[in-house]
Amino acid sequence: MKDINVGSVIYVAFDKKAQILPALVVEKIIREKPEGSEVSFGLQFSNGEPVQVVKQTENMFVSLESARENLISRLTKNIELVCNRAKESEKELLSFKNEVFPQALASDPQALASDKDFEDEAFLIDLPDGTKARVKLPEEMA
Secondary structure, three states, X not given: OOOOOOOOEXXXXXXXXXXXXXXXXXXXXXXXXXXXXXXXXXXXXXXXXXXXXXXXXOOEEOXXXXXXXXXXXXXXXXHHHHHHHHHHHHHHHHHHHHHHOOHXXXXXXXXXXXXXXXXXXXXXXXXXXXOEEEEOXXXXXX
């Protein structure tokens, strides 16, 4: 981040409100501590509210273009994370599908036994591809 000076206009991104506001830097406060220095700014926003003292963060930008680039980068990372989670969920779902619907039933309707092969206790189920199948539970499960 470039050095922010008194009198310059900066752009502050607010994640919770999903907005970027310009602010005039009216004061720069540097606190020296044994663990390091801390920089804060007195900012005047365009909404007319009193000056707010804000610690320097990664959400402060010296240009609107740098704010835009940073936000797009962060959004892209979040979108990738959401898509990767969906891909992992899809793998789990496909694994479950393969356990519940063996390939012979899901892809080859001819692999199904005829009506004559089942007794009255068979159940008719609809598979995701529209194929109908008769399933008979083993006697110990009935």
